[in-house]
Amino acid sequence: MPALDASAALTQEVEIDLFQGPFDLLLTLLLRDEVDMLELPLADLIEESVTPGTDERWEIDAASQLILLLAAIADLKGRRMLGDDVEDEPDVDALAMRDALIARLVAYAPFQRAAQWLADRLRAAEGPRYRRVPPGTAAPVPVKDDPARLRAAMDKMVEAPPAPSLDHMGVRRRPLPELLGRLRESIARLREVSFDQMVADCDRLEEALTLLAALELVRRGEAELRQDAPFGDIIITGTRA
């Protein structure tokens, strides 16, 4: 719609079968019954009025006014067609609502203009920059204290922490093949050895590994195990003569 302001909506030229000319003239003629409402091609009129001609944007006031008028005309034509010509009472609710709306718009208008004033003001005040620092704190009070104590306190803070102990990582353990060799040797020499004796000077892990070595010998058919009582000593006997 090429209207640029509210009044432009009314002066807009419309061209329909019945009528050619400005919109407001058509309106006047309709109101004076010089154009028959029943003859009015309403759909054509609406299409003619509200179809945006080019890429021009709708101006909201003009557009809303135009739509309001078109709706009123449509309503009017509808009532004429139904023969609803009973003189109806003015709708009190509608009138009251309209008055309330007007009152509200009149009351709010100053704020809209004040907003415009603020917008201008904002543009005008855009340039200057202000200091932005956090709220200051009072100047630090000099410390009255012995520098030596300060140094001692400081030393404590900069002292390197003790290095973590890596002792547990360096423990050398006898690997399984070595234990296997040792066991094999003992059996070859004594034919029969006591497990308890073998591990007499070992820690728990070596004890476990020694048991593993003994089981390995059994698996290879090189030895047999014998345990007389549960949790008792295990006798390892070589099978090779």
Place this chain on the structure above:
Amino acid sequence: MTELARTIEALLFIAPEPLEVTTIQDITGEPPSEIARALELIGQRHGDDTGLELAEVAGGWALRTRADLAPACDKLRSRPREDRLSPAALETLAVVAYLEPVTRREIGRLRGVDVDSTVSSLLDRGLIEEADKPQSGPTTYRTTTLFLERFGLARRGDLPTLERFELTGPEAQALRARLQQADLIAEAETGDG
């Protein structure tokens, strides 16, 4: 420059926000008339050809940079977030500025729409804040010092009177006429019937 003017200039230099005259009074112990004269001297000293200007803003006095130096200043310090305020935000701000302290309900009643999100965004931007809470009742809002600074207002209420913005008789009439236009058609119909 008098000794007092020098002192006040120093205070303005280190003040984190516009310096109120009462604060200057407390520090210097001088009467307001002397302070006003000293401020005038400081203002003269920072003339058009200098980088700073003395301005009365947000309820106090501040040395601020001149508007034309903004581009350079913004290179040192990134420009304050200045996204454009929407018409709704500006109108809500106007309502708060004129009616403060004001509740959300009152703003909403005037605006005729829900204002929660607009109020929240103004709060986020630091342009309005919660006013001192009354003993009971809903929270009220007022504009902030930042609002006064951003809009270059000397103090709260440094606004044109609201009457100045009221619709004139003919304007109100035109508004009324526009709304009545549809009714007029209907009334003409009733008359004919």
